[in-house]
Amino acid sequence: MKLRRKLFASKDPYDCTKEQLFLDACRENFDHLISHCDDYKKICEGLGIRSSEDIAKPEDLPVIPTMLSSRNTHDADEAA
Numbered sequence: 001m002k003l004r005r006k007l008f009a010s011k012d013p014y015d016c017t018k019e020q021l022f023l024d025a026c027r028e029n030f031d032h033l034i035s036h037c038d039d040y041k042k043i044c045e046g047l048g049i050r051s052s053e054d055i056a057k058p059e060d061l062p063v064i065p066t067m068l069s070s071r072n073t074h075d076a077d078e079a080a
Contacts, residue, residue: 002028003021003024003025003028004025004028004029006021006025022058023055023057023058026055026058026061027052027055028052030044030052030055030061031051031052033064040062040064043062044062047062049062
């Protein structure tokens with residue numbers, strides 16, 4: 001999650017000049033999620049998204065259903 005930290009360490013994380021950094025951070029987060037959450041991985045595979053290389057823009061990322069995260073307890077920092 002190094003890219004996420006780099007993105008949000010900047011003064012303005014929503015600065016449009018950081019679009020590639022934002023996309024790379026999204027991809028990094030995606031890789032972490034599919035490695036640690038089987039249900040999310042199944043959702044993504046069902047949509048034809050098997051790796052972060054399939055993500056061309058942030059809108060390509062599947063939304064995580066609220067029910068999924070409320071039924072599964074996980075600690076992202078522990079898994080990293």
